[in-house]
Amino acid sequence: MIRFLMRRAATSALVLLGVMLATFLLARVVPASPAVAYIGPKAQPEDIARVERELGLDQPLHIQFWNYLTDMLTGDWGDSIGTKQPVLGEIGERLPATFELLAVAMAAAVLVGVVLGVVAARRKHTKLDHLIRLLSIGGVSMPAFWLGLLLQVVFVRALGLLPPTGRLGPDTPFTYPITELTGLYTVDALLTGNTAALGDAVLHLILPAATLAAYPAGVVARMTRATMIEMLAQDHVRTARAYGLSERTVTWRVALRGALPPVTTVFGLTLAYSLTGTFFVEVVFNWPGLGQFAAQALLNVDYPAIMGVTVLGAVGYVLVNLVVDVVQARLDPRVGLA
Amino acid sequence: MSDLLSVEDLEVSIGAVRPVRGVSLRVAPGEIVGVVGETGCGKTLTGLAVLGLLPPGARASGRVVLGGDDVLGGDPRAVRGRKVTMVFQNPGTAFDPVTTIGGQFARVLRAHTGCSRRAARARAAELLTAVELPERVLDNYPHQLSGGMLQRCMIALALSCEPSLVIADEATTALDVTVARQILRLLLRLQREHGFGVMFVTHNLAEARDICDRVYVLYAGRVAEEGMAHAVLDRPRHPYTRALLAALPRLDAPRGRLASIPGSVSHAEVGCSFAERCPDAKDVCRAETPPAHDGVACHFPGGAP
Amino acid sequence: MSLTSLFKPKAVALAPTAAAPPGRGALRALLRDGPAVLGLVLVGLLVLMAALGPLIAPFPDQGAGAANVADRNLAPSLTHLLGTDAMGRDILSRILYGARPALLVSVGVVGLAVLVGVPLGLVAGFRGGRLDEAIMRVSDMFLAFPPLLLAMVIVSLLGPSLWNAAIALVVSWWPWYARLVRGLAVSLRERPFVEGARTLGLRDVTIMRRHILPNCSSPILVQATTDIGTVLLAAGSLAFIGLGAQPPTPDWGLMVAEGRTYVFSQWWMSAFPGAAIFLAVLGFNLLGDGLRDALDPREVGR
Numbered sequence: 001m002i003r004f005l006m007r008r009a010a011t012s013a014l015v016l017l018g019v020m021l022a023t024f025l026l027a028r029v030v031p032a033s034p035a036v037a038y039i040g041p042k043a044q045p046e047d048i049a050r051v052e053r054e055l056g057l058d059q060p061l062h063i064q065f066w067n068y069l070t071d072m073l074t075g076d077w078g079d080s081i082g083t084k085q086p087v088l089g090e091i092g093e094r095l096p097a098t099f100e101l102l103a104v105a106m107a108a109a110v111l112v113g114v115v116l117g118v119v120a121a122r123r124k125h126t127k128l129d130h131l132i133r134l135l136s137i138g139g140v141s142m143p144a145f146w147l148g149l150l151l152q153v154v155f156v157r158a159l160g161l162l163p164p165t166g167r168l169g170p171d172t173p174f175t176y177p178i179t180e181l182t183g184l185y186t187v188d189a190l191l192t193g194n195t196a197a198l199g200d201a202v203l204h205l206i207l208p209a210a211t212l213a214a215y216p217a218g219v220v221a222r223m224t225r226a227t228m229i230e231m232l233a234q235d236h237v238r239t240a241r242a243y244g245l246s247e248r249t250v251t252w253r254v255a256l257r258g259a260l261p262p263v264t265t266v267f268g269l270t271l272a273y274s275l276t277g278t279f280f281v282e283v284v285f286n287w288p289g290l291g292q293f294a295a296q297a298l299l300n301v302d303y304p305a306i307m308g309v310t311v312l313g314a315v316g317y318v319l320v321n322l323v324v325d326v327v328q329a330r331l332d333p334r335v336g337l338a
Numbered sequence: 339m340s341d342l343l344s345v346e347d348l349e350v351s352i353g354a355v356r357p358v359r360g361v362s363l364r365v366a367p368g369e370i371v372g373v374v375g376e377t378g379c380g381k382t383l384t385g386l387a388v389l390g391l392l393p394p395g396a397r398a399s400g401r402v403v404l405g406g407d408d409v410l411g412g413d414p415r416a417v418r419g420r421k422v423t424m425v426f427q428n429p430g431t432a433f434d435p436v437t438t439i440g441g442q443f444a445r446v447l448r449a450h451t452g453c454s455r456r457a458a459r460a461r462a463a464e465l466l467t468a469v470e471l472p473e474r475v476l477d478n479y480p481h482q483l484s485g486g487m488l489q490r491c492m493i494a495l496a497l498s499c500e501p502s503l504v505i506a507d508e509a510t511t512a513l514d515v516t517v518a519r520q521i522l523r524l525l526l527r528l529q530r531e532h533g534f535g536v537m538f539v540t541h542n543l544a545e546a547r548d549i550c551d552r553v554y555v556l557y558a559g560r561v562a563e564e565g566m567a568h569a570v571l572d573r574p575r576h577p578y579t580r581a582l583l584a585a586l587p588r589l590d591a592p593r594g595r596l597a598s599i600p601g602s603v604s605h606a607e608v609g610c611s612f613a614e615r616c617p618d619a620k621d622v623c624r625a626e627t628p629p630a631h632d633g634v635a636c637h638f639p640g641g642a643p
Numbered sequence: 644m645s646l647t648s649l650f651k652p653k654a655v656a657l658a659p660t661a662a663a664p665p666g667r668g669a670l671r672a673l674l675r676d677g678p679a680v681l682g683l684v685l686v687g688l689l690v691l692m693a694a695l696g697p698l699i700a701p702f703p704d705q706g707a708g709a710a711n712v713a714d715r716n717l718a719p720s721l722t723h724l725l726g727t728d729a730m731g732r733d734i735l736s737r738i739l740y741g742a743r744p745a746l747l748v749s750v751g752v753v754g755l756a757v758l759v760g761v762p763l764g765l766v767a768g769f770r771g772g773r774l775d776e777a778i779m780r781v782s783d784m785f786l787a788f789p790p791l792l793l794a795m796v797i798v799s800l801l802g803p804s805l806w807n808a809a810i811a812l813v814v815s816w817w818p819w820y821a822r823l824v825r826g827l828a829v830s831l832r833e834r835p836f837v838e839g840a841r842t843l844g845l846r847d848v849t850i851m852r853r854h855i856l857p858n859c860s861s862p863i864l865v866q867a868t869t870d871i872g873t874v875l876l877a878a879g880s881l882a883f884i885g886l887g888a889q890p891p892t893p894d895w896g897l898m899v900a901e902g903r904t905y906v907f908s909q910w911w912m913s914a915f916p917g918a919a920i921f922l923a924v925l926g927f928n929l930l931g932d933g934l935r936d937a938l939d940p941r942e943v944g945r
Contacts, residue, residue, distance in 0.1 A: 145880060
C-alpha cells in the first residue's frame with residue numbers, strides 16, 4: 001500500500017510539473033505581453049519595460065519558469081490584479097464555500113444516481129427504466145447555468161420556498177453570527193449549536209447543490225444501470241440466489257458491491273468535471289467561492305489569479321484521481337497495488 | 339418410499355425454443371441420481387428449474403415438488419438454500435470476486451440463521467474443516483484460490499444449508515482429472531455422513547457409473563432412458579445411450595478413428611428426436627414420438643428386430 | 644469530454660473482429676429505439692433551424708441583432724411567440740438565428756478534434772514505442788486540467804470571442820480522441836486479421852487505413868455524436884460567463900446571460916434560449932446513446 005501510494009504520488013507530482021509548465025507557457029507565450037495586461041492598454045513603452053523588469057520578464061524563459069516554480073512552492077502566488085490581495089490568501093478564503101457546495105452536491109448525486117441506476121437495472125426495458133434513462137440523459141444535457149435560473153424562478157419567485165442567492169440570508173450574519181471554525185457554514189453552525197444559522201445555511205445550499213448535482217447524478221445513474229445489468233447476470237449472483245439470499249441482499253449487497261469499482265471511476269471523472277461546473281453555478285447563485293473568483297479572474301485577464309486557480313484546479317484533479325485509484329484498489333482485491 | 343424430489347413433465351421454453359420438453363424424474367432421500375447427456379440436452383436447465391433459478395425470459399411448466407413444496411407453483415425462495423442447493427460448474431466465477439470466502443459464508447449463514455458474525459465465522463471454519471481446508475482460507479479472496487479449493491468451498495457452503503438435496507451441475511468438469519477425483523470422493527463421503535440426496539448432472543458417463551445409484555439419460559430435452567446406473571450404462575437399451583457409450587475414447591481400444599455420433603441434435607416436434615441420427619431408425623420413428631416404456635423411450639429398445 | 648462515453652465503457656473498448664462498417668441492421672435497431680428516435684428528431688430540428696433560420700424568422704433584422712426599443716420586455720404573445728428581450732428583439736427570431744453558429748461551432752470543433760486526434764491516436768497505438776510515448780505524454784498534459792478549465796484559460800488569454808472559444812475547445816478536445824483511438828488501435832494491433840495483413844507485407848499506412856480505422860469507426864462515431872452536444876453546451880457555458888460569443892451575436896448562452904438580470908420578472912428571456920441549448924444537447928446525447936446500443940454487437944437480437 002505504501003509503495004503504491006509513493007509511486008502514485010510521484011506520478012502525480014510529474015503531472016503537476018507538466019501542468020505548471022503548460023500554465024506558465026500559456027501565460028507567457030499566448031498574449032503579446034503580460035506587462036501590458038498588468039498596466040492596461042494605455043501603457044507607455046517605458047512603463048512596459050519597467051514592469052517587465054519588475055516581473056522578471058526580461059529573463060530567459062527557463063529562468064522565468066524556475067522562478068515561477070520556486071515562487072509557487074514557497075507560497076508566493078502573486079497578488080491578484082483585481083483585488084490587490086495575495087492570490088493564495090484569496091483562494092484560502094473562498095475554498096471552504098466551494099468545498100461545502102461541492103461535497104453536498106456530490107453526495108446527493110451519488111445517492112440519487114446509484115438508487116436510480118439500480119432501480120433501472122432491476123426493471124430494465126420497462127417504462128420506469130425508460131423514464132430513468134430520459135431523466136439521466138436529461139441531467140447530463142442540462143446547462144447548469146440555465147437549470148440554476150429555472151430553479152430560482154420556480155422555487156424562489158413562484159413558490160417562495162427557498163432563498164435566492166448567497167450562502168446566508170442578509171440578516172443572519174448579524175442576528176445569528178456563525179463562529180468560523182472550518183469555514184463550512186453548516187458544519188460550523190452545527191458544532192456551535194447555532195440552529196438558526198444552520199437552517200439558513202442548509203436552505204441556501206439546496207438550489208445550488210441540486211444544480212451542480214444534475215450532471216454527475218445523470219452520469220452515475222447511467223453507469224450504475226449498465227454495470228448492474230452486467231452484475232445481475234453474473235454467475236456469482238446466481239450462486240447467491242441459489243443459496244437462498246433474498247433479492248434485496250442479492251441486489252444491494254452482492255451485485256451493487258461488485259458494481260462499485262466502475263461506478264467509482266466514473267464518479268471521479270464527474271467530480272473533476274464538477275470542479276469547473278462550480279464556476280457557472282457559483283456565478284448564477286452568487287456563491288462566494290472559488291468558482292466565482294475564477295470566473296472573475298478569467299474575465300478580467302487577472303494573470304496571477306488565473307494561474308493560481310488553474311494550478312489549484314489541476315492539483316484538485318490530480319488528488320481526485322489519486323483518491324479514486326486508492327479507493328478502487330480497496331474496493332477490488334484483484335487490482336494489484338503494485 | 340416417498341420422493342425427495344419429484345419432477346413431472348417439466349417443460350422449459352425460451353422464446354420459441356423448448357430446450358426441455360417433458361422431463362420426469364425423481365430422487366429419493368439419500369439417493370444419488372445421475373442426469374447425463376450432451377451439452378444442450380436440457381440437463382442444466384432441469385437443475386436450475388428445481389431451484390426456480392431459470393434465466394430471465396425462460397418459462398417453465400409441469401410440476402416440481404421438493405420435499406412437499408411446490409417449487410414451480412410457489413415461492414422457490416422457500417426451498418433455495420434450505421432444502422436444496424447447487425454446486426456450480428465453474429468455481430472460478432461462481433464466487434463473488436470482491437468478497438472474502440469468509441464474508442460469503444457469513445452472508446449465507448446469517449441469512450439462514452441470523453447468527454452473529456463471530457458465530458458465523460466459527461461455523462464456517464467447521465465447515466471448511468469438513469472439506470479438508472484450513473481456516474485461513476476464510477480470509478482469502480476467490481482469485482487467490484485454485485479451482486479445486488474453490489469447489490471444496492462451494493461444497494462446504496452447500497453443507498452450511500444442511501440441505502436434503504444437492505444439485506451438482508458439472509461440478510468436476512472444469513477441474514483437472516486428479517482434482518476432480520478428490521472432489522467426487524469428498525462429495526460421496528459427505529453424502530454418506532449427512533445423508534442428503536444428490537442430483538448429479540454431468541456429461542461424464544464414467545463418473546456417473548462410478549457414483550450414481552440411478553441415472554437418467556437426456557436427449558434433446560427428453561428422457562431417453564432411465565434405470566439403475568449399472569444396468570443403463572453397462573447394458574444400454576436406447577440407441578442414443580449406446581452411441582454415447584461407443585463415443586467414449588478407450589485406452590484399451592485399438593488405435594484408429596474415434597467414434598462419434600453422426601449428425602447433430604434435432605428438435606423435431608414429431609417423431610423420435612434421435613431418429614435422424616439413429617442407425618436403426620424406421621419409418622415409425624420419424625412419425626411417432628416413442629412413449630417411455632419400462633424406462634426406455636424407444637420404439638425398438640435393445641436394437642431393431 | 645468523453646464522460647458520456649463512460650456510460651458503457653465496454654462498448655467503447657469493443658473491437659469487431661473484421662472490418663464491418665455500421666450497416667443497415669444498426670439503422671433499423673436505432674429506429675426501433677424510442678429515445679434514440681426522439682434524439683434524431685431533435686437533431687433534425689436543429690439542422691432545419693440552422694439551414695432555414697434566417698428565412699423563417701418572423702423578425703429577421705432583430706434576429707441579426709437590431710434593437711427595437713418600442714417593443715422591450717414583451718411577454719410571449721401571438722406576435723412574439725417567445726416574447727422579446729430587453730432591447731425589444733423577438734426572442735424566437737434570435738433563437739432561430741442562433742442555431743446556425745451553434746451547430747457550426749460544435750460540429751466544426753468536434754470535426755477538427757477528430758481530424759487531429761484520430762491520426763495521432765492511430766499512429767501512437769499502432770506503432771507504439773517512443774512515438775507513442777511522446778504523443779501520449781503530450782495529450783496527458785492537456786488532460787491533466789479539469790475538463791473545460793484549459794479552454795477557459797485559453798479564451799481568457801486570447802480575448803473572448805466565439806472564434807477564440809472554438810479554437811480553445813479544439814485545443815482541449817483532441818486528446819480525448821487520441822486516447823480513444825490509441826486504445827482501440829492497441830487492442831486491434833494484436834488481432835489475427837491485422838497480423839495477417841502484416842504477413843502479406845502491406846505497408847503500415849495501408850493497414851491502418853484499411854484494417855484499423857474502419858474498426859474504430861463505430862466508437863468514434865458514437866463519441867463524436869455525444870461530443871457535438873457536449874461542445875454545444877460548453878460553448879454556451881463559455882458565452883454565459885462572458886468567455887464566448889459577444890453581443891450582438893445571437894448566441895443562446897449569451898442570451899441566457901443577457902436575460903439573467905430580468906429572470907424574476909421576464910423569465911422568458913433566459914428560459915427559451917436555455918431550453919434551445921438543452922434540447923439540442925439532449926438530442927445529440929440521446930442519438931449518441933442510441934447509436935452506442937445500435938452499434939454494439941452484444942446488443943444484437945435483444
